[in-house]
Amino acid sequence: MFIADRVVPRADRAESGTRRRVLTLISQDGPITAAQLADAVGLTAAGVRRHLDLLVEEGAVEEREHVLTGARKRGRPARAYVLTEVGHKALRGDYDELATSVLRFLRDHQGEDAVAAFARDRARDLAARIAPAVKKVGDDPEARSQALAQALQDEGYAASSRPVGKGTPLAGVQLCQGHCPVQHVAAEFPQFCEAEAEVFSELLGAHVQRLASLAHGDHVCTTFIPIQQLAQSPEKRRDPR
Incomplete structure (x- = not known):
């Protein structure tokens, strides 16, 4: 309840x-x-x-x-x-402990690589669902970042975005996720956070940086998206599927 x-x-x-x-x-x-x-x-x-x-x-x-x-x-x-x-x-849902137990079993019997592969597969499923919303806004870096935040919001991640460092070489967008469906699992298996950041980078065509994480005890997941890098490298974006 x-x-x-x-x-x-x-x-x-x-x-x-x-x-x-x-x-x-x-x-x-x-x-x-x-x-x-x-x-x-x-x-x-x-x-x-x-x-x-x-x-x-x-x-x-x-x-x-x-x-x-x-x-x-x-x-x-x-x-x-x-x-x-x-x-x-x-x-969160009521299945955190079950999910963690399953992943422990997978790790113990198949190894860490199997957990990482599962995390990447899950992240790519998410990316495939939200990619159309990100792509349809065009190449404007800030618009794409905002579209990513809205798409994550629609997926239940309580996401928001705001520009930071405007007018400086460090200009970017700060993406915040106030809720994560796999927060409890990611606390023990950071592969989920790593896979999520990886698909964000692929969707946006820039190397994003995770600054804070709910799984590590922060009150929100915070990711920095470098706008200047996005603006200069639109050709690097690729379909993360």
């Missing part, structure tokens, strides 16, 4: 649905402030804090200091919310 349905058993369906929406937004965009959440779900600050208090009490989210850009850049850090392991478990 989803965690938002367990926090307050007497809550009606609308309340439960709103809390689920809040949890999903924190997964997708965290660290995110209460004010930002209120804008996103159309609630007052007091209304969204009621949901946040319940999720904090349940252990699904936690507060962290987060420096905002813009007008508040020089001010005190805002309080923002990220998912905890409990929150991630609420967004």
Whole structure:
């Protein structure tokens, strides 16, 4: 059962649905402030804090200091919310332990190469599904990166993207994935993270760099996509199937 349905058993369906929406937004965009959440779900600050208090009490989210850009850049850090392991478990399926056991069996009887081959096969299946959405936007590097984020979002990865380093030689896009269906498995089998980064590179035609990972205890998977390299090397993109 989803965690938002367990926090307050007497809550009606609308309340439960709103809390689920809040949890999903924190997964997708965290660290995110209460004010930002209120804008996103159309609630007052007091209304969204009621949901946040319940999720904090349940252990699904936690507060962290987060420096905002813009007008508040020089001010005190805002309080923002990220998912905890409990929150991630609420967004995962119930088959993590079974999947891990199967992969351990595969590793023990067929070796690490067999696990890596399975991870690559799974990543290429994902790439085959999302490649059309990435290709149809043309060769604009930022547009392709945004299309990749949206395609991953449609696949349930709670993905988002934002430009970083504009106007510098290090210009790029930061791709964030607030939820990963194989997070628990990837914690023991990093081949899944490696295979995913590999197909991202093939889809975009640039060597992407994984900066943070849910599987390693970070609150979000973060991948840097070098826009300048993409712009200079469109011919390097190939179908990752």
